[in-house]
Amino acid sequence: MSSTCSTCAPTEHKRISRRAILKGAGAVGTVAVATPGFGTLAFASNNATRVGDVVVNIFLRGGMDGLSVVGPRNEVTGANFLAAARPTLAVDPASLLPLSADFGLHPAMAPLMSVWGDGVTNNRLALIPAAGFPSGDRSHFSVQRKMDEGLDNGAVGSGWLARHLDNTVSPGPDGLRAISLPNGQRSLSGSGVAVTLRSTDSFRVDGFRNNGDSGAMVRAALQDLHAVDADRVVNTRAQEALNALDIVNNTTLSTPANGAMYPSGGRGRNLGRVLAEVAALVRADSGLEAVATDANLGWDLHNNFGNQVDGRQAQNLGALAEVLAAFAQDLGPDMDRVTVVLMTEFGRTFRENGGAGVDHGRASTMFVMGGGIRGGVYGDWPGLAPENIDRNALRVTVDYRSVLADVLQHRLATGNMGAVLPGYADTPDKRLNLALPIGSSA
Amino acid sequence: MHRAQLLGRIPFGATSVEVDRVASLGPVAFLEQQLSIPPANTSSVLTGQHSLELDISRRYQMYRGEDSRRPAKELRHAAVIRAARHQGQLAERMVDFWTNHLNTYSGPDDKNVRYAAASDDRDVIRAHAMGKFSDLLLASARSVSMQLYLDNHRSTGRRPNQNYGREIMELHTMGAGNGYDEEDVEQAARIFTGWGLAGRLDTDGLRFEYNPRNHFTDPCEVTVVHPDGSVHAFSTPERPGGVGGEQDGIDFVNWLARRPNTANYLATKLVRRFVSDDPPASLVASTADVYLANDTEIVPVLRHILTSDEFITNQSPKVRSPFELLVSMVRATGAVIDPNFSNEEDRPATRTISDHLGRLGQAMWEWPTPDGFPDVGSHWITTSTMLRRWELAGRFGNSSLNGFTINTAALLPAPMPPTIDLVVRALAARFGIDITQTDVAAVTEFLGVTTDTPVADVPRLDQNLGDVIGLLLSFPANQYL
Numbered sequence: 020m021s022s023t024c025s026t027c028a029p030t031e032h033k034r035i036s037r038r039a040i041l042k043g044a045g046a047v048g049t050v051a052v053a054t055p056g057f058g059t060l061a062f063a064s065n066n067a068t069r070v071g072d073v074v075v076n077i078f079l080r081g082g083m084d085g086l087s088v089v090g091p092r093n094e095v096t097g098a099n100f101l102a103a104a105r106p107t108l109a110v111d112p113a114s115l116l117p118l119s120a121d122f123g124l125h126p127a128m129a130p131l132m133s134v135w136g137d138g139v140t141n142n143r144l145a146l147i148p149a150a151g152f153p154s155g156d157r158s159h160f161s162v163q164r165k166m167d168e169g170l171d172n173g174a175v176g177s178g179w180l181a182r183h184l185d186n187t188v189s190p191g192p193d194g195l196r197a198i199s200l201p202n203g204q205r206s207l208s209g210s211g212v213a214v215t216l217r218s219t220d221s222f223r224v225d226g227f228r229n230n231g232d233s234g235a236m237v238r239a240a241l242q243d244l245h246a247v248d249a250d251r252v253v254n255t256r257a258q259e260a261l262n263a264l265d266i267v268n269n270t271t272l273s274t275p276a277n278g279a280m281y282p283s284g285g286r287g288r289n290l291g292r293v294l295a296e297v298a299a300l301v302r303a304d305s306g307l308e309a310v311a312t313d314a315n316l317g318w319d320l321h322n323n324f325g326n327q328v329d330g331r332q333a334q335n336l337g338a339l340a341e342v343l344a345a346f347a348q349d350l351g352p353d354m355d356r357v358t359v360v361l362m363t364e365f366g367r368t369f370r371e372n373g374g375a376g377v378d379h380g381r382a383s384t385m386f387v388m389g390g391g392i393r394g395g396v397y398g399d400w401p402g403l404a405p406e407n408i409d410r411n412a413l414r415v416t417v418d419y420r421s422v423l424a425d426v427l428q429h430r431l432a433t434g435n436m437g438a439v440l441p442g443y444a445d446t447p448d449k450r451l452n453l454a455l456p457i458g459s460s461a
Numbered sequence: 462m463h464r465a466q467l468l469g470r471i472p473f474g475a476t477s478v479e480v481d482r483v484a485s486l487g488p489v490a491f492l493e494q495q496l497s498i499p500p501a502n503t504s505s506v507l508t509g510q511h512s513l514e515l516d517i518s519r520r521y522q523m524y525r526g527e528d529s530r531r532p533a534k535e536l537r538h539a540a541v542i543r544a545a546r547h548q549g550q551l552a553e554r555m556v557d558f559w560t561n562h563l564n565t566y567s568g569p570d571d572k573n574v575r576y577a578a579a580s581d582d583r584d585v586i587r588a589h590a591m592g593k594f595s596d597l598l599l600a601s602a603r604s605v606s607m608q609l610y611l612d613n614h615r616s617t618g619r620r621p622n623q624n625y626g627r628e629i630m631e632l633h634t635m636g637a638g639n640g641y642d643e644e645d646v647e648q649a650a651r652i653f654t655g656w657g658l659a660g661r662l663d664t665d666g667l668r669f670e671y672n673p674r675n676h677f678t679d680p681c682e683v684t685v686v687h688p689d690g691s692v693h694a695f696s697t698p699e700r701p702g703g704v705g706g707e708q709d710g711i712d713f714v715n716w717l718a719r720r721p722n723t724a725n726y727l728a729t730k731l732v733r734r735f736v737s738d739d740p741p742a743s744l745v746a747s748t749a750d751v752y753l754a755n756d757t758e759i760v761p762v763l764r765h766i767l768t769s770d771e772f773i774t775n776q777s778p779k780v781r782s783p784f785e786l787l788v789s790m791v792r793a794t795g796a797v798i799d800p801n802f803s804n805e806e807d808r809p810a811t812r813t814i815s816d817h818l819g820r821l822g823q824a825m826w827e828w829p830t831p832d833g834f835p836d837v838g839s840h841w842i843t844t845s846t847m848l849r850r851w852e853l854a855g856r857f858g859n860s861s862l863n864g865f866t867i868n869t870a871a872l873l874p875a876p877m878p879p880t881i882d883l884v885v886r887a888l889a890a891r892f893g894i895d896i897t898q899t900d901v902a903a904v905t906e907f908l909g910v911t912t913d914t915p916v917a918d919v920p921r922l923d924q925n926l927g928d929v930i931g932l933l934l935s936f937p938a939n940q941y942l
Contacts, residue, residue, distance in 0.1 A: 080830070081829075081830070155643065156637075156638070157627075157643060157646075158627070158631055158637045158638070159830060159832070160631075160632075160637060160830070160832045161637045161638065199843070201845075202822060202843070203839075203840065203843040208839065214844045214845075215843035215844045215845045215846070216844070216845050217820070217845045221820075221845075222845060222848065223848065224848050224851050224852055224855070225852045225855070225856075226851065226852035226853065226854065226855025226856040226858075226859065226861065226931065227851075227852075227855040227858075227859070227927075227928050227931055228855075228859055228924065228925070228927060228928055229928070230921065230924065230925050230928065236907050236909075237855075237907065237928060237931075237932070239906070239907070240903050240904060240906065240907040240932050241851060241932070241935060243899075243900070243903035243906070244900055244903055244932065244935065244936055244937065245937055247899075248937065251778065251937065252780065252838050252839055252842045253780065253838075253842055253847070253937045253940045253941070254937055256842045256843060256844055256846075256847050257847050257937070259844050260844035260845070260847040260848055263844055264848070315829055315830075317570055317829075319830075321611075321612045321615075321622050321623075321624040322572075322612050322615050322622065323572075331570075371620075372615075372616075372620045372621065372622050372623075373615055373616060373617040373619060373620025373621070373622060374612055374615030374616070374620075374622050376612070376615075376622065378622065378623045378624065379623065379627070410643060
């Protein structure tokens with residue numbers, strides 16, 4: 020199955036093979052890191068002064084094709100098979116932005132190379148090209164729900180981020196511990212500390228005349244009217260909204276810093292607005308610990324996937340890269356306390372269909388970006404030869420939860436991994452170790 | 462007791478019309494009357510230059526190059542007026558339900574669905590909302606909207622596109638993973654190959670057409686495990702040249718509509734809509750039986766739900782969706798909505814409706830994915846949508862919604878009672894709110910007076926009356942059906 024370890028150059032495969040990392044064989048030169056063991060968990064939750072990163076979970080809803088994000092550059096990784104399976108859609112290997120001898124990034128994602136750096140030192144972008152949902156479900160809705168809940172099957176009714184917050188001691192002052200933007204996100208559902216914000220600007224009550232004051236009397240009346248029946252969803256959310264209103268009113272937010280430019284239009288506009296808002300809240304020390312958002316840029320390309328220059332997928336990926344690069348630039352040094360995790364419910368089918376599109380597949384690329392992330396391409400590559408294809412799709416070799424577990428343990432100081440990822444057998448051999456323990460540095 | 466349930470759950474907010482009708486007819490006859498009225502379906506709901514009665518090519522000519530959101534705005538404008546004013550309130554609620562159940566997306570990057578959406582609303586949803594589900598499903602399967610939205614028109618025997626074959630089973634009939642697997646999705650997609658579109662958008666318009674050359678000619682088989690564990694197969698014969706393949710799709714739609722898996726899935730969604738976010742299992746089971754026994758007829762299913770013990774004794778609150786909330790406020794305040802839909806400047810009501818539905822989280826016809834809006838209170842009610850719900854109430858109270866004419870003074874009791882608490886109570890009664898003395902006090906405190914203050918002594922009551930009405934419309938009770 021794995022076609023990489025024996026063939027790619029040592030400095031380039033240190034990320035791609037987790038076994039190499041675990042055995043220390045791939046820890047070459049500049050990235051010599053004490054790979055943390057599983058036991059650091061206790062250290063994390065017991066250290067009261069310790070503050071975890073702000074985690075930003077971006078769910079790319081719609082099923083983003085991964086084979087066009089991190090693509091094979093040579094026959095070893097299956098570029099020839101991909102070209103044959105997608106005669107009109109495959110990205111030309113020669114135009115991929117090199118990540119290693121074997122893999123390259125879609126040319127439309129060039130802005131992200133600023134986060135990748137030289138690929139070794141100061142690389143804050145981890146790419147996991149064969150990650151995904153562990154079982155074979157290909158329904159948008161059931162897989163999204165289960166991933167939002169941190170599961171591989173069944174249902175628990177609350178999100179994985181919500182459970183992380185509820186099981187982890189908050190070090191900061193009362194504030195906006197968690198926000199969903201711009202709409203409620205299931206990964207935060209069930210949390211008593213998560214607030215949904217369309218934007219901070221619009222977080223106010225319009226529509227009343229307020230009789231000469233700034234809304235204090237209306238606010239007081241609304242508070243009274245929602246004071247009882249706290250078990251009802253309307254009253255609960257109402258009280259949370261009024262409290263959050265006070266915090267937002269007392270928080271001064273800044274405009275994008277360090278010359279960062281978010282896209283003002285196009286497919287990246289909404290995600291750009293969200294991340295600009297998040298960057299401002301991080302800078303303002305508003306007590307933020309977790310952010311959940313989504314970006315359905317139109318990934319569900321059953322048809323009209325388009326060419327690699329200005330087709331639909333290329334435009335989507337370009338917009339995504341532009342926004343992520345702007346976010347990193349905007350945060351600047353504050354990126355050291357932020358970890359961004361991007362995931363999608365599945366990749367697309369390996370072979371293109373009759374409409375020059377791709378149907379629901381399996382593995383896709385997960386992205387993890389942040390100051391505490393050891394950049395690189397991670398995970399076993401399943402290969403694209405016919406015998407390696409899973410019902411016309413890229414096989415999943417990395418359970419999305421192993422990536423979350425890495426981040427939860429090393430960057431978020433989670434208090435109870437078992438509660439956050441129930442049913443996930445978290446063993447060191449599954450870990451990619453792409454996150455540095457908090458307090459250490461690359 | 463049944464009266465209160467029927468008035469609470471059938472209309473988009475009961476007005477004196479429904480209250481009087483239940484009083485004069487009795488609950489049983491009232492329900493029968495509601496079950497007998499079809500949805501509104503005349504294009505005169507809007508005036509000005511609208512596209513409701515046009516065909517697809519003329520709609521395309523009208524909207525091509527325009528703001529791509531205009532067709533959805535037009536549909537929302539019409540939907541709100543119809544839901545607010547149509548006598549058949551139950552039928553309008555079913556239109557809302559089926560529109561969401563068979564969701565399509567109109568707007569930017571929409572595969573041209575926006576030119577067909579109003580035809581879908583008119584010829585599929587409104588035509589069949591109170592008819593047979595199998596007819597509704599077949600009309601949807603062959604509609605230009607659904608063909609475009611879920612790509613079936615591009616699906617060929619050689620290269621099938623699984624989008625529609627998957628979603629008709631997962632979302633329109635049986636529910637995800639309920640008795641079928643990925644192999645069945647592939648087979649279903651092949652059965653629908655050859656179903657597609659003919660014509661050109663810009664000239665004669667698009668229409669459904671079966672093209673035998675695109676049909677998958679080998680036999681197909683979809684196997685479904687019923688809830689009782691029995692296995693049932695739908696098989697198609699070899700179709701040389703694709704001849705006869707269209708009938709296979711028709712038979713398959715009809716077969717899917719009559720699976721007990723489908724009965725359970727639809728019953729669950731209908732009970733969730735009319736009864737509770739957590740549908741009682743007993744009522745789901747009996748509703749599914751009624752659905753199957755009546756050959757997928759919708760009216761007997763509704764009659765069963767709305768006369769069931771579970772419905773009559775139900776205590777679970779059901780949060781109003783943004784659409785239900787907006788329409789209920791129109792009905793509660795007697796707001797008159799400008800029906801004029803023409804150019805951007807002259808259609809303020811169109812914009813008002815779309816702006817508010819969007820901010821509240823329900824830009825209908827622009828939900829991108831085929832699952833439709835989730836039908837549970839926890840989806841609709843978030844911290845930010847609470848603020849927007851209060852804003853909407855404030856705007857109704859202060860009559861500050863462009864294109865909506867609200868005569869606030871007419872909401873006041875006449876003659877005015879002596880003290881302010883009685884004014885608040887009269888307004889609450891008008892809005893159907895069971896108000897406590899504590900809540901009366903919260904409102905009078907906003908006015909800076911105690912509850913027993915004479916009306917004449919309340920400072921600036923005229924100026925503050927809008928906010929008082931806004932606060933009453935903000936009551937938690939008003940967020941629920």
